Structure formats: structure tokens, C-alpha cells
Amino acid sequence: MSKRIIRGIVAASFYFSGVLLLVSIFAPFFNPSRFAFFAFTGLLFPLLWILNVLFLLFFSIRKSRLAIAALVLLLTGVYQFSLIFHFPGRGEPASMHDTLNLISFNTGNADTAGAFNSRKKAFENELFSQSDIICLQEFVPENALGIDILESFNNKINVDYYGFENGDSSGLSVYTKYEITGFGWLKQEGEDTYALWCTLNVDSDTLTLINVQLQSIRLDDDELESMTRLMRFYHFPGNFYPIYTKLKRGFLWREEQVDQLKKLIRSSKYPVILCGDFNDPPSSFTYREISKLLQDAFVEKGKGLGSTYAGELPFLRIDYVMLGKGIKTSGFTKIGYTHSDHYPLFVSIGL
Numbered sequence: 001m002s003k004r005i006i007r008g009i010v011a012a013s014f015y016f017s018g019v020l021l022l023v024s025i026f027a028p029f030f031n032p033s034r035f036a037f038f039a040f041t042g043l044l045f046p047l048l049w050i051l052n053v054l055f056l057l058f059f060s061i062r063k064s065r066l067a068i069a070a071l072v073l074l075l076t077g078v079y080q081f082s083l084i085f086h087f088p089g090r091g092e093p094a095s096m097h098d099t100l101n102l103i104s105f106n107t108g109n110a111d112t113a114g115a116f117n118s119r120k121k122a123f124e125n126e127l128f129s130q131s132d133i134i135c136l137q138e139f140v141p142e143n144a145l146g147i148d149i150l151e152s153f154n155n156k157i158n159v160d161y162y163g164f165e166n167g168d169s170s171g172l173s174v175y176t177k178y179e180i181t182g183f184g185w186l187k188q189e190g191e192d193t194y195a196l197w198c199t200l201n202v203d204s205d206t207l208t209l210i211n212v213q214l215q216s217i218r219l220d221d222d223e224l225e226s227m228t229r230l231m232r233f234y235h236f237p238g239n240f241y242p243i244y245t246k247l248k249r250g251f252l253w254r255e256e257q258v259d260q261l262k263k264l265i266r267s268s269k270y271p272v273i274l275c276g277d278f279n280d281p282p283s284s285f286t287y288r289e290i291s292k293l294l295q296d297a298f299v300e301k302g303k304g305l306g307s308t309y310a311g312e313l314p315f316l317r318i319d320y321v322m323l324g325k326g327i328k329t330s331g332f333t334k335i336g337y338t339h340s341d342h343y344p345l346f347v348s349i350g351l
Contacts, residue, residue, distance in 0.1 A: 014055045014066060018073050021048040025077045028288035032251035039251045042283040046084055046315035049077050083282035084317050086302045098203055098351045099330055101130050104275035104321055106137040106213065108340030109171075122338050127346045133200075134175040135211040137277050172196040172211050172276075181206070186260050188215075194257050195276075197264060205351050207327075208268040212261070212276035214286065215253035217246050254280060258289050265293050265324070272324035273349065277342065279318055287320075294322035297347045300329040308334065311341040321347045
């Protein structure tokens with residue numbers, strides 16, 4: 001194969017990936033119910049950005065004019081990249097009269113028999129004992145194994161609320177030493193509960209806490225492996241349509257859920273803390289809509305790579321702690337020790 005043909009293939013690959021990168025950068029601005037492909041491409045943003053870094057290095061070494069185009073693309077996506085990999089500022093922390101510690105953790109069904117023995121080790125991290133509020137997703141506390149984990153909490157914090165009402169837990173629960181004065185649920189018709197909210201008396205303040213797990217994609221093992229494992233990639237063409245269909249369904253359902261969440265946030269009389277599993281990255285319509293109302297704790301105090309998904313898909317940041325007006329982040333830690341497919345988030349919050 002001649003050098004000319006090779007250069008043509010490299011250039012064509014760059015143009016193709018560059019277009020996809022541009023689409024992924026602007027994906028959050030497009031409603032997924034009308035532009036599902038944009039939302040799908042947004043999931044690929046981290047990989048496309050890294051690929052264009054490699055193109056920039058290659059074209060720079062070759063002294064090609066395409067290096068300028070690659071640099072422009074990367075600069076266009078700097079803001080989106082900062083939502084995944086963040087360099088914290090050096091500013092002084094805001095003056096706060098009170099602080100509390102919160103953990104948000106998708107346990108990966110820690111209360112089920114198959115997962116319990118490995119998942120429970122994650123709760124042994126000392127940061128759980130330092131938490132005033134623990135928000136869990138995919139955890140049904142009334143199961144026998146779930147109660148075992150709750151008993152371990154009782155040795156560390158005053159757990160007085162299990163997030164269970166009228167037989168409907170749907171895996172969302174809150175554990176806290178603070179008095180809970182009200183609570184409720186958000187649920188789509190025919191689907192699981194996706195948000196649990198409660199009002200907390202925190203010393204002299206009252207807060208609205210919202211624990212969420214938005215609609216997941218629910219890919220089968222074979223579909224996921226065809227996307228993430230090179231030796232299984234030959235299955236991807238056959239799996240593309242069901243994968244795309246499931247992704248589109250998830251985008252549409254999360255759009256409906258976000259609409260209800262925005263109403264709940266706006267109607268709150270008190271400052272809002274929202275945490276949990278969005279099942280969507282920062283380059284998504286979901287994140288953009290929520291971040292219009294609430295501040296991302298990772299953006300305030302996080303550092304390094306912010307990916308929270310510990311499964312097969314790389315670089316995915318889909319778990320968040322979002323804070324309303326009057327609340328600031330004084331510390332942010334991603335707990336790297338997990339036996340779930342998500343990493344726990346430990347956030348110190350100043351009032």
C-alpha cells in the first residue's frame with residue numbers, strides 16, 4: 001500500500017472522527033426526542049476527544065496543516081472535557097457556618113445474595129463512618145441481606161430512615177442522623193421509582209435532598225461485550241440496532257424524568273441537594289438541564305479523572321452530587337475501592 005493511500009485513509013478517518021466529535025460537543029443542546037443520534041454520539045465524547053489528541057500529535061509530527069484543524073476541534077471541546085477531567089482552582093474556600101458529609105453510591109444490588117459478600121466490603125471504607133447522609137441506589141433495605149448492611153450503619157451513624165413506603169422502594173434509600181420532616185417519590189407510569197426526595201432539618205437549616213436513579217440502558221451482556229471487547233467486536237454490526245433502540249428509549253425516558261425533576265427542584269422552598277445515578281454523561285441533554293439549576297460538586301472541588309462507572313465502558317461519568325443556591329462544596333472524593341459497577345462519591349458540603 002502506497003504512502004499516498006495511507007495518508008488518504010488517515011485523513012478520511014480524521015474527518016469522520018472530527019465530525020462525530022463536533023456532534024458530541026453540541027449534543028447537550030439538542031433534545032434527544034428529536035435528535036437521538038446526537039445523544040448517542042455524546043456518549044462517545046471522551047473517546048473521540050482522546051482520538052483527536054492522537055491525531056493532533058500525528059499531524060504535528062508530520063507538520064501537516066490538519067494539525068490546526070485538530071487543535072481547533074480539541075479547543076472547542078475543552079469545556080466538555082473539563083466536566084470529565086478537572087483541575088481544581090486555588091481559590092480560598094467559601095466561608096461556611098456549618099458542614100455535612102454525604103455519600104452517594106449505586107451499590108449494584110448489594111442486598112442480593114450473589115452480590116452481598118463482595119459489595120459489603122465497599123461499606124467498610126472509613127468515609128462511610130464519617131458521613132451524615134448516605135444515599136444508596138439499587139439497594140432494597142427490607143431484604144434480609146440489606147438489613148445486615150443497615151445494622152453495620154447503625155454502629156456508625158444514627159440511621160432512622162430506610163426510604164421505604166407503601167411497599168415501593170425501587171432501590172432508592174436515604175440514611176441520615178438528621179430529622180426527616182417530609183418525603184415523597186417520583187415515578188413514571190409502568191416503570192420504577194426514579195427519585196426519592198425528603199426534607200431534612202440540619203441544625204438551624206432545612207434542606208431538600210433528592211436521591212435519583214434515572215432510566216438505565218439495560219444492555220445485554222452480549223451487546224455490551226460487542227462494544228467493549230475487541231475479540232467480540234464482530235458481533236457489533238448485528239447488535240447495533242437493538243443497542244441503538246435501547247439507547248434511544250433510555251434517552252426519551254430520562255427526558256421525561258428530567259422534566260419532573262426540574263419541577264420538583266423549582267418548587268422546593270429550601271436549598272436542594274440532588275445526588276445519584278443519572279445514567280448519562282456530562283455531554284448529555286440530561287446533565288445540561290439539571291446543571292442549569294444546580295452546581296456540580298465535581299466541577300467545584302473534584303480533581304483528576306471524574307469517571308464514576310466501574311464497568312466495561314471506559315471514562316463514563318454518570319454519578320453526580322449537584323447543589324443548589326446557598327450550598328457550597330468544601331471537598332469531593334471519589335472512593336476508588338468498590339465492588340459495584342459504580343464508585344461511591346464522598347462530598348463535604350458547606351451551608
